[in-house]
Amino acid sequence: MPHLQLDEFAARFRDAMAAVCTPVAVITAMDGERPHGTTVSAFSSLSMSPPSVLVSLDRGSDLLALALESRTFGMNVLGREQSILAAQFARKGKDKFQDVLWSVDHTVPRIADVPHWIAAEVMETVEIADHTVVFGRVVAVQSEAIPPLTYHSRGFGTHAAI
Template identity: 55%
Template structure:
């Protein structure tokens, strides 16, 4: 990709508001997680989602081995968690309130959470797309965190209504 196309692609994608989530998995008793903005609902029957994980991600190794992941849709007040889970390292869960649900990490206070069994893993450039069959769900009452124009925010309905 040329530098000009890469820059334009990056700018176009930055202009698209996306939900911010932390994908989690368990490696025995050790939780793992990483921030993602590339996830979407895929199917209603059966319920499925897709999430893109960096090829070099430590979390991807755990997801490949366990064939499971949790999708924590962050609440509008949880941008510090998004930043903490976006960094590399093994200390991401230090000081983070979470518990196990369906044997996966569920971060406290999230807007929503899904437990998924991996249906397929597909290469997609420098990422792997994980297709997840939803086996459990939790709906919180918080407005979700979004990322748009390189900044965190929350969605606002045109009529001003919130969830």
């Protein structure tokens, strides 16, 4: 294969990753009395013993700094009807929680009516490229059988069993 220019290679990589269907979550942490959150698709369960999860956050992320400072974060996994929430928390700005029902649960912001919610304590972090992978021990969880919100080909949708 001929040598690709860096920006062309990055575009091909971005297009390839856009073709991968991923679940969508809003990761949350507290900034004093103010909630903070950001939409992610790079998260996963990690282990059952102890129950643990991981999330990848940009090194420059305000949310990453808050999670590392407080040593806790929330994982609000969105359902198929919550694409507006996903878009709201994906944008820049400090008013992402405007008109969003939420409460503090296990010291982290919990968004009302999400089908899957996890509170986690930071166990460890690993810096890779321009992101930090945060490993968290699950301290609380609530889950309902609601189809997930997914991100695929730069758009929101849901999973349908075949």
